[in-house]
Amino acid sequence: MxxxxxxxxxxxxxxxxxxAVESSLRKLGFAVGEARVGRVVDLELDTSDPxxxxxxxxxxxAELLANPLxxxxxxDVEAAS
Amino acid sequence: MxxxxxxxxxxxxxxxxxxAVESSLRKLGFAVGEARVGRVVDLELDTSDPxxxxxxxxxxxAELLANPLxxxxxxDVEAAS
Numbered sequence: 492m493x494x495x496x497x498x499x500x501x502x503x504x505x506x507x508x509x510x511a512v513e514s515s516l517r518k519l520g521f522a523v524g525e526a527r528v529g530r531v532v533d534l535e536l537d538t539s540d541p542x543x544x545x546x547x548x549x550x551x552x553a554e555l556l557a558n559p560l561x562x563x564x565x566x567d568v569e570a571a572s
Numbered sequence: 573m574x575x576x577x578x579x580x581x582x583x584x585x586x587x588x589x590x591x592a593v594e595s596s597l598r599k600l601g602f603a604v605g606e607a608r609v610g611r612v613v614d615l616e617l618d619t620s621d622p623x624x625x626x627x628x629x630x631x632x633x634a635e636l637l638a639n640p641l642x643x644x645x646x647x648d649v650e651a652a653s
Contacts, residue, residue: 498612499614509613512613512636515636516615516632516636519632519635519636521628521631521632522617522619523615523616523617523632524615524616524617524618525614525615526613526615526616527613528611528613528614529611529612529614530609530610530611531578531579531609531610531611532590532593532608532609532610533590533606533607533608533609533610534597534604534605535604535605535606535607536603536604536605547602550602551597551600551602551604554600555593555596555597555600556593
C-alpha cells in the first residue's frame with residue numbers, strides 16, 4: 492500500500508524557498524501571487540489496511556517527517572499500485 | 573486560482589533524501605519499503621481560467637520548477653479558495 496505525505500510550511504511561517512521561487516517566476520514574466528514550497532514524501536508501506544496505514548504514517552510524521560510547530564501535514568493513502 | 577505542483581525524482585533516479593528517510597524510518601521501527609522525497613509547490617495565479625492556469629504552470633515547470641531529465645511533474649489546478 493502506498494501513501495503520499497505533503498509537508499508544507501504553515502501560514503505565517505517564513506518560507507525562503509517559496510520567496511525565491513516567487514521572485515524568480517516574476518522575473519521570468521509570470522504573474523504569480525504567493526508561492527510556497529514544501530516536501531512530498533512517497534512511502535511504500537507493509538500493511539494493506541488503509542486505517543492501519545494512515546495511523547502508521549501519522550506516527551512517522553510525528554517522529555520524523557514533519558515539524559508540527561512550523562509545518563502542516565496532508566496524508567493520502569492509496570490502494571496498492 | 574490556486575495550483576499545486578508535485579515534483580518528484582523519476583523512477584531509477586538516485587534520491588539520497590528518500591534513502592535517508594527510508595533508513596531513518598526503519599531505525600525507528602517502521603516497516604517501510606521504498607521512500608522517495610520530492611517538492612510540493614503551491615502557487616497563487618492571476619488567471620481564473622483553469623486551462624490557461626494549467627498552461628501557465630506547465631511553462632513555469634519547464635522554465636524553473638522542475639528538471640525534466642530527472643524529475644516528473646504532477647499539476648493540480650483548484651478553484652480559488
